[in-house]
Amino acid sequence: MMSDIKTARFRLRPPQLADAETVTALVRDPRIYEKVARIPPQQTIEQTGRWILGTERGSELGIDHVFLIIEAEEIIGTIGAHRPATDQPFEIGYWVAPSAWGRGVATEAARALIGWLEGRGQAEDLISGYFIDNPASGRVLEKLGFEHTGTSPVFCLGRDCEIDHVFVRRKQPPMV
Template identity: 30%
Template sequence: MQNFPQITTPRLILNQPVESDRENLLLYLNETPEFAENTLTMPFPYTDESADFWFKLAKEGFENRDGFIFAIREKSTKKLIGGIGLHLTPQHKKAEVGYWLAKPFWNKGYVTEALAAVLKFGFEEVNLNKIYATYYAHNPASGKVMEKCGMKNEALLKDEYLKNGEFLDVNRFCILHSDFFDLQ
């Protein structure tokens, strides 16, 4: 794959984050501390340095062939409204998927639409065997998105992460290549 892929869904465009996304990235990720509360590494407040790191991660992941970080854009405006990424473990043909969506766009099915498209991309274009994701027990809405896309609860990982001085449980969901295509 020479160029960063672009995925189009009925309402969204998923493509490479670009510097002109910075304004929306900072605006949306500083609207609420919920992103930091529901992710392992997203800080609050979200600074220019945080944005620099995200852009660098997206660029280097593609260059090194160990990650695809997509900007989630509404087709109608083409503006960034979220992000979704596959972080690959190529030797095991698997990837972890993670995502966020700006609060004004919640409860519209956008994350489900983006996740379904990225799962398809991971299995068809990257030739993965397994894609998994985790979510904190206090964020069951994320698990509902995973379920809607055919992912199944694989495990409850007790005290998996130490965050802000507290050990947190996470639910791990996954979908296998064969299961994904059985759903199609």
């Protein structure tokens, strides 16, 4: 079982089935699902529940570490690290509720997650990306030390089409 991660302003905790209704209400906002590749526009509570159960199983397998971002006991986003297999780099992904935009939430949560991964020896090579029309996400990743590696179209469920996507990579700085 994963433990919570604390930041200066937030608590990051694994999602639970009881969170499915709240998470579903948040991701049904087009300002979220249009910025994330794998969220359908009318995601159901059942789909969210399956996602939560999948993250639990992924955590057991060492391929998923997903946390809700909690502020004052309210869910304001998610942050996670996923990889297809244990010999692959983790991909960092996140979304933040529009009501919390512009306050450094994603940056603070991602720094905490990366620090947690570093403590587990799992942050030597991280990847991520963002849709080209979401430069705010690009600024978050740049602050975290990610560098541009390429651009190509990625299918977005929320928009039902391919969108140009910027791929980034972060190499852990060498130990001094």
